Amino acid sequence: MEKITLEICAASVASCIAAQEGGANRIELCDNLLEGGTTPSYATIALAREKVNIALYPIIRPRGGDFLYDELEFEIMKKDIQLCKQLGCEGVVIGLLTAAGKIDLPRTKELVELAWPMGVTFHRAFDMTDDPFQALEDVIAAGCERILTSGQRNTAAEGSSLIADLVQKAEGRIAIMAGSGVRANNVAELVNTTHAKEYHTTAKAYIDSQMQYRNPNVSMGGIPGVPEYGIAVSQAEQVKLIRSNAEAALNAG
Numbered sequence: 001m002e003k004i005t006l007e008i009c010a011a012s013v014a015s016c017i018a019a020q021e022g023g024a025n026r027i028e029l030c031d032n033l034l035e036g037g038t039t040p041s042y043a044t045i046a047l048a049r050e051k052v053n054i055a056l057y058p059i060i061r062p063r064g065g066d067f068l069y070d071e072l073e074f075e076i077m078k079k080d081i082q083l084c085k086q087l088g089c090e091g092v093v094i095g096l097l098t099a100a101g102k103i104d105l106p107r108t109k110e111l112v113e114l115a116w117p118m119g120v121t122f123h124r125a126f127d128m129t130d131d132p133f134q135a136l137e138d139v140i141a142a143g144c145e146r147i148l149t150s151g152q153r154n155t156a157a158e159g160s161s162l163i164a165d166l167v168q169k170a171e172g173r174i175a176i177m178a179g180s181g182v183r184a185n186n187v188a189e190l191v192n193t194t195h196a197k198e199y200h201t202t203a204k205a206y207i208d209s210q211m212q213y214r215n216p217n218v219s220m221g222g223i224p225g226v227p228e229y230g231i232a233v234s235q236a237e238q239v240k241l242i243r244s245n246a247e248a249a250l251n252a253g
């Protein structure tokens with residue numbers, strides 16, 4: 001029976017534990033998912049490393065917004081990579097672009113070399129490049145082991161055609177991991193259309209806060225679709241279901 005590799009994007013230690021319980025292979029550990037993910041705190045990485053034994057890849061992203069970093073931000077990224085190495089992480093997740101929408105090849109390569117022997121994933125900054133096929137070659141040249149992509153669309157389902165082309169053009173030189181909007185109800189179709197063997201999802205649900213008093217006059221969030229008193233946590237049962245559906249589709253084909 002063929003297996004997929006399932007990565008859970010976890011924004012808390014609780015989500016890391018759920019990912020492991022659900023049978024995930026790897027965790028991308030983030031903070032601030034509503035900004036696309038930023039580097040979690042040292043304590044979060046350290047405690048996650050204590051609580052789970054599956055592969056742990058913290059994201060190295062000093063801020064939200066674009067992926068064009070100045071020298072101070074680049075220094076922060078290098079320091080965070082060194083801390084991840086000291087904590088025993090298996091890898092890190094990075095993404096750096098030039099102002100022209102190209103892969104920042106020299107600095108990506110520098111971070112890959114600094115991270116060694118940890119592995120390196122190039123994240124969805126890839127989806128903001130002007131030429132995905134040149135970007136593919138540049139990320140390979142930099143020494144990354146995989147690319148996380150939604151096929152340059154908002155979701156992997158929308159970008160499945162490009163993901164399939166990237167899988168074909170990669171020819172096994174680098175893993176192509178489909179992510180963004182991957183759910184139990186669409187992962188089988190993604191397996192069939194993209195032929196990717198790696199998938200990335202939060203597998204999360206919003207858990208209602210235990211707060212009894214809730215001030216009706218103040219909102220700290222105000223983001224459509226995100227409950228004010230909801231706490232996002234990955235769900236072990238969803239992790240299991242996504243893996244099961246994906247592998248059923250893989251082996252049926």
